[in-house]
Each structure stands twice: as C-alpha cells, then as structure tokens.
Amino acid sequence: MKKSALQKARAAYQPKLPIVLTGPVKAVEGKPTESVADQAEIKALFPNTYGLPELKFEKNANPTAGRPINVGVILSGGQAPGGHNVISGLFDGIKKIHRDSRLYGFLMGPGGLVDHKYMELTAPIINEYRNTGGFDIIGSGRTKLETKEQFDKGLEILRELDIKALVIIGGDDSNTNAAILAEYYKEIGAGVQVIGCPKTIDGDLKNSQIETSFGFDTATKVYSEVIGNIQRDCNSAKKYWHFIKLMGRSASHIALECALQTQPNICIISEEVEAKNLSLDDVVANIANTVAARAENGDNFGIVLIPEGLIEFIPAIKSLIRELNDVLAEHPDLATKSADEIFAFIKANLSADNAATLASLPEKVARQLCLDRDPHGNVQVSLIETEKLLSEMVAKKLDEMAKDGKFNGKFSALHHFFGYEGRCADPSNFDADYCYALGFNATCLINSGVTGYMSSVRNLTKPSVQWVAGGIPITMMMNMERRNGAMKPVIQKALVDLDGAPFKKFASQRDDWAVNTCYVYPGPIQYFGPAEVCDQPSLTLKYEHQGK
Ligand code: FBP
Numbered sequence: 001m002k003k004s005a006l007q008k009a010r011a012a013y014q015p016k017l018p019i020v021l022t023g024p025v026k027a028v029e030g031k032p033t034e035s036v037a038d039q040a041e042i043k044a045l046f047p048n049t050y051g052l053p054e055l056k057f058e059k060n061a062n063p064t065a066g067r068p069i070n071v072g073v074i075l076s077g078g079q080a081p082g083g084h085n086v087i088s089g090l091f092d093g094i095k096k097i098h099r100d101s102r103l104y105g106f107l108m109g110p111g112g113l114v115d116h117k118y119m120e121l122t123a124p125i126i127n128e129y130r131n132t133g134g135f136d137i138i139g140s141g142r143t144k145l146e147t148k149e150q151f152d153k154g155l156e157i158l159r160e161l162d163i164k165a166l167v168i169i170g171g172d173d174s175n176t177n178a179a180i181l182a183e184y185y186k187e188i189g190a191g192v193q194v195i196g197c198p199k200t201i202d203g204d205l206k207n208s209q210i211e212t213s214f215g216f217d218t219a220t221k222v223y224s225e226v227i228g229n230i231q232r233d234c235n236s237a238k239k240y241w242h243f244i245k246l247m248g249r250s251a252s253h254i255a256l257e258c259a260l261q262t263q264p265n266i267c268i269i270s271e272e273v274e275a276k277n278l279s280l281d282d283v284v285a286n287i288a289n290t291v292a293a294r295a296e297n298g299d300n301f302g303i304v305l306i307p308e309g310l311i312e313f314i315p316a317i318k319s320l321i322r323e324l325n326d327v328l329a330e331h332p333d334l335a336t337k338s339a340d341e342i343f344a345f346i347k348a349n350l351s352a353d354n355a356a357t358l359a360s361l362p363e364k365v366a367r368q369l370c371l372d373r374d375p376h377g378n379v380q381v382s383l384i385e386t387e388k389l390l391s392e393m394v395a396k397k398l399d400e401m402a403k404d405g406k407f408n409g410k411f412s413a414l415h416h417f418f419g420y421e422g423r424c425a426d427p428s429n430f431d432a433d434y435c436y437a438l439g440f441n442a443t444c445l446i447n448s449g450v451t452g453y454m455s456s457v458r459n460l461t462k463p464s465v466q467w468v469a470g471g472i473p474i475t476m477m478m479n480m481e482r483r484n485g486a487m488k489p490v491i492q493k494a495l496v497d498l499d500g501a502p503f504k505k506f507a508s509q510r511d512d513w514a515v516n517t518c519y520v521y522p523g524p525i526q527y528f529g530p531a532e533v534c535d536q537p538s539l540t541l542k543y544e545h546q547g548k
Contacts, residue, residue, distance in 0.1 A: 006527070010131045011131060015435075020057055021437065021469050027056070027444070028055065030054035045183075046489070049182055049451065054471070066098045072106060073087055073166070075137075075139070075199075076109050079133075079135045081423070083137075086199075089435065091121060092436075093439065097443060105119055109142060110141065110150075110177070112141070114143065114153050121138070146180065155190055165194070166181070167195045172200070174199075178194050178454075179196070182194035195442045198214065201219035201220075201248075202247070202249055202254065204248070204250060209472040212541055216254070218425050218525065219254065221522065224257075224258045224262050227244060227305070228520065230416070234302070235519060238299065242302070243415050244418060245386055245416070246258060246419070248307050249308060250493060253494075255305045256496055256502055257539060262522060263509070264519070265515075268307060269498075270312070270313035271498060274314070274315060274318070288407070290514045291398060295409025295411075311386055321369060327349055327350070342370065343367055346358075347359075387416065387417060395411055429535050441457055454471065454474050460541055461545040463531075477491045500544065
C-alpha cells in the first residue's frame, strides 16, 4: 500500500503510556459501586455484575508469570480517531502477558461475532495500522447485540477460538450491550470476560469516572481547523454567512468545543435551547437579530455553528419524536409497509399537538423524523439538513425585518456539514496516547479476571505519563430510560452541562463574539513539535478540570 510521507513518519510514533502501565500491575479495589440512578431496577437486571468496586492499577512488586490468552475485539458504531491504537495497545498488552497470546478481530462490528466473521490480528497487520485513523483494520458496524440467540451464537465462535475475553470498543449504546453481554456470560458461566472501551467523537460517553471518550479530541481539532479556515475566508471576502452543522448525534459537546477553539459569531447549544424552552422560531429570531446587529456595523458576514442534534432538543419536536417512537414501537407491522403508507399512518395517529408540530416542518424533515432510524432506534440526525432549514428561515425572517425597517443589510448564506471529515483523521498525540493506554489497560483488566468493566484512564490534562489507569463497572454508569417504547437499562448520556465550566466560559464571551469579529484560527493538528503545540487536550477537558 502506498504511504504518504506523514504516514511513514507517523508510523514510528511511540504512544506514551501512563508510567504505572509500563511495569507489572495489581488491581486495587475501591468501594462497591451503585448505578447513577434507578439502583433497585439496575441491580435486579444485573445480579452478577452490579455493585462491583472501582479498580485502580498500582505497581506490583511481586508479579506472577502470565499465561497465553486469546482475546477478541470488536469496533462498534461510528468511526472515531484512535481505534487502531486501542487495538495496538491491546495487542502489545496481551503479548506482554505472554508472547503466545492471540488477538482476533471480529469483522464489521458486533455482527462479526454473531456471524462468525473474524481474522487473527498478527504483528505485521497491527504494525500497518499503528497511529492511523479509521476503523478499517477490521471494520465497524451498528448491529445491536441484545438477544440471547446472538449471545449464544457469539459464544460458539468464542469457544472455538478459545477466546477468554472480548473487548468492545464503542459508544454508550455499545457499552450498554457490553454490560448486558458480560452479565449473561457470567450468569451462564461461559468463562468469557467482557470489557468496554469508551469511544465516540460525540464526547457524550463521559461521567465522573470516564473523563472523555476517545476521538473527540482529534475530530474537534479537525473541525476547528476547517471552521478557522472558513472564518478567515469569510473575514477576507466579507460577503457570506456560513451555516456550519457539526456532528454529534445528541449532545452539543462538539459544537461547544469548536466554538471555544474558534470564537464564531453564533454557536447554538441544543441543551440550552431545551432548558430555555425555545421554539424553532425563537432560534431563528436570535440568529436573525445577530445578523441585523452585525449589518448595522457594515458586517454582512458571519459564522453560525449548529449542533447536529438541535432538532431533537427543541421541546415541541422532542415531544413529537417521543410519540413517534411509541407509535413505531407499538406497530412493528409498519416495517413491511411503504414509506408513504408509514408516513400517512403516523400522521393519522399522532396527538393533536404533535401532529401540528409535524405539519409545521418542511415535508422532507418530517419524513426523516418519521422514517429514518438506526438499529438502536435513534433518529438519524446527520441526514437532516438543519443548516439549510435554519438559513432559509433566517432569510425569511430578515425579509420581514427589512419590511419593518429593522434590517438594512445583505444576507447570503453558504452551508457546510462537518462530521465524516473528522472521524477517521490520524489521531492527535492526545488520542494516540489515550487510545493506546485504553487498549493496554484493557489487557490489565483482563489479566485481573474481571468482567463488565470499562477501561478507564484518568488525569488526562496532565502529561500522559501521569495518567491514572483502572476500571469502572459499567453498571455504575447506568439508569433506566425509555427506548423504543419500553424502559431499558442504558448508560446515561452526558449532555452539555449548562452549569459546567466549558459552557460558562463560552456564555461569558459569546455576546462579544457575536457582534465583533473575534475569530481564532487554530490551524491543522500538529504531530511533531513542542508539547504546547502538539500535546494539548481539548479545551472542554481543560476547563472541566480547572473547574474542579
Ligand atoms: P457513535 O455514537 O457510534 O460513536 O457515532 C456517532 C456519530 O458519528 C454521530 O456523530 C453521527 O450522528 C452518527 O455517528 C452518524 O452515523 P453513521 O456513521 O451511521 O452515518
């Protein structure tokens, strides 16, 4: 395979491990844990893996000789920079336990386990992928692992390959399924440990134990580079308003981080829209007022950042989606009908308020809300063109304002969506180190004999050698939520905390950014050079840690 000069140089990068993981470790147990909410229900659903203690690794002065172990690995869900380094860390970790250990990758996501599609990951393969972006080493997929039949089918191949531990690299839904799988294998005495790793560019798999999910750092740096470039173009030509939608299915962490890095004129935070009970018209009016205020200064240009999940956080639309989910769950037979039939059925079966909200949306958006779902039942927000929806509505609003003498400028909009551009970027030094440590640490959890844990590496704003390694019981992160019409145990998603330091920092400066032009141009990720240029964590992490 032909390689670029950067690829060749980057292949030689040696990720920095936390100092504690550079030698033999022992797991030190903390106190037994409780789930974050709904303790009685979660305990009843996870009798074998509930209440386990947090684990922290410390140096072990008296290590025992390791035995060969076969481990399986799955990449689940959306790509995130650094997945290959989790797998390299895992590979190096099991080889350190014993050189005859083997690593098997299940192909194209959890479906590979069920369908028995796998490959052995050997040193030459792993070496091709060190420090590279993408999930192409084994591929990824969104098959939901949830039924006993799937678990049993998976166990057949795990037994055949003598795999004693399975590492699932995924977001909140995939790690929820990892916990359910761990519980089931423990209950039936399958002898297979299940360990999760926190992945998602969305940054919403985090809590008091997991400081960040991997991939967020690199993806937001890539988007911020491009936003900065657009800002400079915008400030040079001074004639366009750029409406930029940013990935992040639900939470607005990506938009917030990019705003902190680039200081755009407007950044919408979905969680704030919900908290203030804003309507779509309110959001539009706020943007139009800023456009008008800038026009008064002669600035007929600007930047609007829009989180991908916005539409789901507008209270009226949220209520509509909830009812849509229930209608779809109550009528599984709809799956066999045509799109037009489903749409007509839904429209006829909604409550009056929600039907009115559906009718107020452009037909294309209304259809997307009703019809396009991923295997977890999520609305596929990345398909909804909110950036165009908003700019069209802003243009209309400005026409009205112009008639009332409240806008006397020009408004010409361009649209962008940044998501897939950042998901497979070569991991930043932060993600390269973090991911390698997560994978290596997962082998320490396996070696400790535990199951139902998530690999945890903390203290992330310090140099990587000072990071703290351990394991967090996944049940600790769970609560009960309504999914597809029924209450289910799931890992609680971390939304933007409006009382948290990153949002407060943004809120304290945004009025200035709105009217004045205060753009920052972060430039591309740097892999080589001084630590202050190459090794900085995200601003979200930095402010969260400062706030502690
Ligand atoms: P994960 O939660 O699986 O990490 O995926 C996140 C994400 O990148 C979202 O930001 C986006 O909405 C979604 O995946 C897109 O999904 P797909 O890759 O299936 O188009």
